[in-house]
Amino acid sequence: MSYQALYRAFRPQRFADVAGQEHLTTTLQNALEQKKFSHAYVFSGPRGTGKTTAAKIMAKAINCEQAPAREPCNQCSACQGIMDGSISDVIEIDAASNNGVDEIRDIRDKVKYAPSAVSYKVYIIDEVHMLSTGAFNALLKTLEEPPQHVLFILATTEPHKIPTTILSRCQRFEFKRMTMESLVARMNYVLQEMNMSADDTALKRIGRAAEGGMRDALSLLDQAISFSDGHVSDEAVMQMTGMASADALFSLVSTLHAGETASLLNTLEDMVSQGKEPQRILEDLIYFFRDVLLYKKAPAMEEFFQVAEAHEPFKEFVQKASEEWILHILHQLNESQNELKWSGNARVMLEVALLRLPAANNDLAVSPTKSQEIPEVQADIVSDLHKKIAALEKELAQVAKRQAAAPSVEAQAPQQKKRVRGQQLKVPTAEIQRMLASAEKKELQQIKNAWADVMEHIKREKISAHATLISSEPVAASEDAFLLAFKYDIHCQMVADNKNQVCDIIEDVLQRILGKTYRLLTVPQKQWQEIREEFIRTQREHSPEQEEADEEPIIAEAKKIVPEEWLEIKS
CATH class of the missing domain: 1.20.5 (Single alpha-helices involved in coiled-coils or other helix-helix interfaces)
Known part of the structure; x- marks a missing residue:
């Protein structure tokens, strides 16, 4: 394959090219120049921020023929060999797929051998938090007292999962998310190298979608370049990422402010028909109102806008909208965003969320500094x-x-x-007693074995029914019925009344899983103990011989060995 993705083709080869991490690269450069680098490092931070890239630059710098130096020369045989992967002394390991004890033991056995081609053997372990507990223990002694010719660099996105015994033996460097300026500057550099151009707004949209990750930004830019024809336009990025344009968002917010419900829904319909995802529209709306609030509080900070454009209609809108209304809308949109994540019909939920928002003529939009006279009709009310x-x-x-x-x-x-x-709370005691008379252990065991699958099916079909049944368990079963005991009386009552058709759902799911139809009986946990004891007492009175026959073999053996008064038998 001749073509390389942009994030690979333009991967930094020097510390100076690592964007947005100057607080780390400067420290590492000073340590390299003074030959005071540690034997083990932990590089942690969000994805795509340069952890593995910095580790490879570090491996080149300590093995460079020009060392000690602040940067690798990238010209000598050592640097070239590490870059093309021909030098076996720099080993990169993916801990996500090599997380066992055997892999780490293999490292521990080989680490004592001197490097064959360069001065230092470097182990770069990516996603190190994926190692098992045994693997961490196997690595511990090697990290504490490694040979002089070995350097460990552990990269992770979740440092809190690394044992403190490992962290205490390493120097830790936190990589931070890239700023918008760093992302845009790097993308402009890549475009210049490719003799291409892009709109500033397009690059900012890509930067926002990347959420501070350089790799994600370059991957999106690579996709936008393929989508465009020599110039990456704002419209192309919007179509590619599903973001809404500033004009469309302004139109949506303006109709909301004016209380024009029909226009609001028509504008939303146009945006959805153009391929905009409901979740993305809601997110863009939150950013738009954030820009509105920012301009209202600090008009001189237009360069920090995320999606809005400070044209004259926008400025007039900001003057009309009150701060209380803006804050209330932001709060409501944030709550709707959480609801939208778990909704099966995001489009409908977005429409409902927008219709619930108050228009500007509501009390929330009235500035407290403006007094308004109450009409006579309202005065009577x-x-x-x-x-x-x-x-x-x-x-x-x-x-x-x-x-x-x-x-x-x-x-x-x-x-x-x-x-x-x-x-x-009416418990069908007589019906439960009749069912217990024909109850069988194999039937109960069959239902118990399938109960986890039953609950999972119910959770997918109706989450409210699953919440009602979460504190229940099957306690008895016959060929055509089974008994469900509830920890809380209110849940038992709800199922007994068949609210939300819980009984129907349970019986239907059991029929699908086990291929048999069972009738559901319900009882609170406390009353179940009383009913069960009463049933056992009745059975003993009527048939003591049957009780001995039905006794568990292990209990019978225990009575032979230990005096009966010493035994306590629990079900």
């Missing part, structure tokens, strides 16, 4: 409300007096409520 409030206050005062005069009634209230609750 307010007067009636004041009268009703006064009447309610008077009635509440009378109720308080009656309660003070009769404290015994109040003291009896909890017991009465308890009795009412007890009456509401």
